[in-house]
Amino acid sequence: MRRFRNSLWLLLAAAAVLAQTASEKPSLDVRRVGARLMCQCGCKDSVATCSMLECGFSKPAKERIARMQAVGMSDDQIVQAFIRDYGQGIYLAPPNAFGWIVPYAGVGLGLVVIWLFIRKYRKPAPVAEIGAMEIDDPNLAKYKDQIEKDLAKLE
Amino acid sequence: MIIVIACILVIAAIAFVLGVRAKDLPAPEPVSPFERLDERKAAIYENLRDLQFEYRLGKLSDQDYQNTKKDLQKELAGVLAEADRMKAQIGENGFVPQLEPAPPKPAEPKESGFVCPSCGARFDKDLKFCGECGKPMKAVQA
């Protein structure tokens, strides 16, 4: 472990001092570019926001971004370089309107469906009838006694 | 060794799957034509019981309780009527009607000519449920 770490350290020492601080306290510039790259360590965050310290990906990536900025590459060039190396999957565009609208549209559509459902199945408002319970249909009235008897058994 | 085990495995599987003897066949189960009605009846009774319980806990206003209870009882009566009609159709022997039909309430005088929107049966009284098919018929008046 130590040897591995030392070799890593040597490797990093070769890089500019600028790069070292980039991973510790990334500048606003590094953060801006880092936010457009997905960290590949599996954390679901961007390179700028990955919260895993000693992250095997975001830390060297931040250093690389700092080095690239030091030689004057534009944000797009840096992002393109990362995409070239790691594939399109690393590109983390800010969620566009498309990403936001669709879920809300889904809720809206659902509300419309509920409205249609209620309209279709809504019974016409019953006439307010209070008072003695009675079954006002002679054809059904004969069952009344049995129902009452069964109801008494329920408790 | 492996080959022997493999052969045993194959033969056992095939024999088990295909070796169905006549006595393995299940006897035909009695199917009640009333099963569906019984299910509905049970559901309505359960609803009624829940309703009574909630009313006793004070969760419901009197009016809600009475209205809902009435609705449920009507539905139940509809189901019972349907069962009776099926019984009559089947006309099986040995069946003893257990119910004494309660005397029908005196019908309120109303204008004649109510038509069930579902089955087209005609009644001279404003029924909430069709006496023929049991579907609600309050919505449409002829």
Add this chain to the structure above:
Amino acid sequence: MENLGSLALLLAFCVAIYAALASVAGRIKRKPFLVVSGRRGVYAVWALITVASGVLVHALMAGDFRFAYVWEHSNRSMPMLYKFAAWWGGQEGSLLLWSWLLATYSMVAAFTNRRRRRDFMPYVTGVLMTVQVFFLLLNNFVANAFKVFALDGRITALPDGNGLSPLLQYPAMAIHPPMLYLGYVGFSVPFAFAVGSLITRQPGDGWIHTTRRWTLVAWLFQSAGIMLGMAWAYHVLGWGGYWGWDPVENASLLPWISGTAFLHSVMMQEKKGMMKVWNIVLVSATFFLCILGTFLTRSGVVQSVHAFARSEIGKYFVGFLALGIAATVYLILERLDYLKSESQLESVVSRESSFLFNNLILLASCFAVLWGTLFPVISAAVSGDQISLDADWYNRLMVPIGLFLLFLTGVGPLFSWRRTSVDSLRRNFQWPGIAAVVLVGALIAAGVRHFYALISFGFCLFVALTVLVEFYKGSRSIAARNGMNLARAAVELTHRNTRRYGGYLVHVGIVLMFIGFTGQAFKLSEVKELDNGDSLKIGRYDLRMVKLEHGEEENYLWDRATLDVFKNGSELGLLRPEKRLYKASRQSTSEVGIRQRLDEDLYLNFGGMSDDNQRAVIQAFVNPLVSWVWVGGLVLIGGTLICLVPSKIRMQYARTQVLRVTSSYATVQK
């Protein structure tokens, strides 16, 4: 041995095809011989897959490194538990586990219903065996677990294996996949019953009554699996949280949400005979989301830490999903007339409506998660840019949805069936509502300004009180009638209608979990490089580094920091966060140091060594209320278990007599 395993799988594949065809053909042609033989096929498939799984597990336990799978996912120094858990540690094995679980469920379903529902059971067998055939296809021809190493034409064993991924060498993780799979697979059974019932145009809700338990059991396992996954993420990944909206986490959440919607909306069908189409759609959606979940986990289509596998398997899943969904949609459309609603809505202000909104919100959240999960794929297809949505996107979308759902959890049960008048509403809402408002006022006075947190705490109290009142009123009534004390009456009340009161307990579990989620709004985090004697201050805690050690074990190298924890000046004890680097896989893991208390957790992660290799980088988090997530999860599981207990009061009703064949009283078990 490997030959035996392969043979068993191949034979299972053939028998499963036969069982599917024989059952359906036997039903159509009315040949009981074929139907019985098809059912025996189900048992045979189970036995054969059990043999194959046994061979694989034996190889793993015995360390038979001729098997590529064994070499890849285990090594000699692993404890026995993880050697067994390696069964589902990799692609081939976990697909075999899927198959085996499906075969087990199918066998139980076929056996318990062998004398019942004879008209549509053959179709149920047919559907289950079709799914089984698909998975056996993968087991046999795409991801075979019985591949062996060969050198110069001779099978050879390698000296030692790769070892299970160290991230998975954790007790919760060892049982997390089978739990999730039990949930995933479990939803196949209600789906198969629904399809069988639809094909044969069953009158009534037979499929719902028969599969009620199945659905609950599947949902229970799924919940437990998700909770274990959260616990694992919290204790092992070391980033201080438990849910990162990772595609695979989402994949497990999707069927859980739609399953929850299904559990609620079946009540509409049982009570009122409404929403029949919708229930079939929901149970099918849940099943296909389970398949999609397996697909996402196993194919690596959306990149994620979990999606270990990037193989050819994806196109098989896409094909199966496309065919399955098309067939189901066709069947539903074809049978639409038979799924007509039996009754109507009496009032818009009623339990029925609250279920509609509950379903809307659950489905909306399900859709939002699905959308977010598949968005990289969708956006790549639409615009060419692969856009991944970060956790922030999910949180912004899901927090309001979640809060609304919490609100519905409280108000839904307060509405009564059919109609609810203002008077009834006032009786039920008044006191819990006032209490919630008072709580929010008190919190504002106490200086809490976080908008969502205030809303969440208010709703939590509201829901908790409504449930409490429900239990209290019910118990009081029973106590008064039967002369029991209140506690005994509460048990009696629950026992009388386990489904309802167990459901209320599940709601309480959800409330407790929301209390835990809300704690995240007040999370603190701090990072510092510490040497011996250095200290770090976070919230009310002072941490002082007392020891920094390094060492080596058989499997891994470790760095460990020992920190003395003080809170408000008094000493609380030592915490020892540790970092491990596994030798075989060069993968590192965290053993976090956590001081778990009900009010807040102090969570320390050993981030690594500083660049000059002298100091330890310590990440400290204070997670308020996080323990309530776990407590809530346990309550939720307990509530679900209560739902599974048969109710004490069984409805007795006069069964219509037919030629004296059936007993005169039937029992409806709830």
